[in-house]
Amino acid sequence: MNVPDVRTMRAADLPHAERTSDITFLDSDRRDRRVGEPDPQPRSETATKRWIDRMRHFLDVDPEGCLVAVDGPEIVGFAISQNRDRLWYLATYGVLPDRQGHGIGKRLMDAVLAHADGRPGMFSSSVHPGATRRYRSAGFSLHPQMRMVGTVDRSTLPAVNGLREGSIADFDWMDRLDQQLRGAGHGPDHPYLAAHNRLVVSHANGYVYIDDQGRTALLAAADQPTAQKLLWEALASSHGDTLVNCITTANEWAIDVGLAARLDIGQEGYLAVRDLQPPAPYLASGHFL
Structure with a gap:
């Protein structure tokens, strides 16, 4: 398996990154689905356009915080972070299900934390065990949300x-x-x-x-x-x-x-x-x- 490159996202990457995001979060939603809840579905066309529009905003404001992991023509992971004054936040982050467990997520997280440059930070986290271990090892306190x-x-x-x-x-x-x-x-x-x-x-x-x-x-x-x-x-x-x-x-x-x-x-x-x-x-x- 090739070792992906981690680089700054480009505007041309947005549709490909959206597809990677949709696959990643659909898998997560299905894995974490509660009993009695409907089966999660892929993003609608409207939701896809909104995701791309939102990420374009982040790319316009703070492009150095927007990173992708690429293997040839394929985007296998992404991490979109932003600096606002003395605060850093992570807007979204994920790695394709079949590429998880190979260090891609750690490389992306290390890169966006380097972009934070020591700022206090916050983000909303899933319950994915691998991700939460990574967040805690990076010094984040995990406060349960309802x-x-x-x-x-x-x-x-x-x-x-x-x-x-x-x-x-x-x-x-x-x-x-x-x-x-x-x-x-x-x-x-x-x-x-x-x-x-x-x-x-x-x-x-x-x-x-x-x-x-x-x-x-x-x-x-x-x-x-x-x-x-x-x-x-x-x-x-x-x-x-x-x-x-x-x-x-x-x-x-x-x-x-x-x-x-x-x-x-x-x-x-x-x-x-x-x-x-x-x-x-x-x-x-x-x-x-």
Whole structure:
């Protein structure tokens, strides 16, 4: 078996990297599927386009953090990381199932950690045993995450006031809030997130991005009451089954809201952090952290 080269991703790699990502995460989802859950399916055409668009954003902003492992014409692994001020985060990472266990993942992780250049870091981790061993050996603390799923009981929705639609004019104070919670602002990620999600803010005390299915994409607040109001607004926007993800034990306020809305609680991987504590009140984005 050839030893793949690890190099910086190029724009032309994006469709090939997406296919590798889809195969990798579909295998992981099927392996970790809970009893009673539907069989995971390959990404839809829409989801494929969104993945490529998101990775192109990362490639435009911080290309040196976007790496692929290539064996001839085939992309067998990828690691997309980003530096934002004094914070590093890993947006996505994986190796084809039939190429795992041969050191490719370690080489990719070593390379993106070198790009971090000692910054505190965070990312959302799966429960894959090999990956979690690698993360822990790299000095990351693994904080179990929970998720809440189900259909909101609309009779439980409270009246929520003090919120408004957000805009580009809010990004400065949002970045200052991010700095307090996670050590760095989202910076160029805010315009991207706002272009693809609804932004709702509470004065200068908190914000939430809500996707087109009414799910919380990213939430940050100065205090728990504000965070709960923002989460209730997201739940009120949902239709059909919804998901509240990336809930650490530092954010049990979100569990209280989800239980009140009659959602079901389950476990969902880890928040991996190095040289910082899990942000709170905060619900991370899986890709933008």
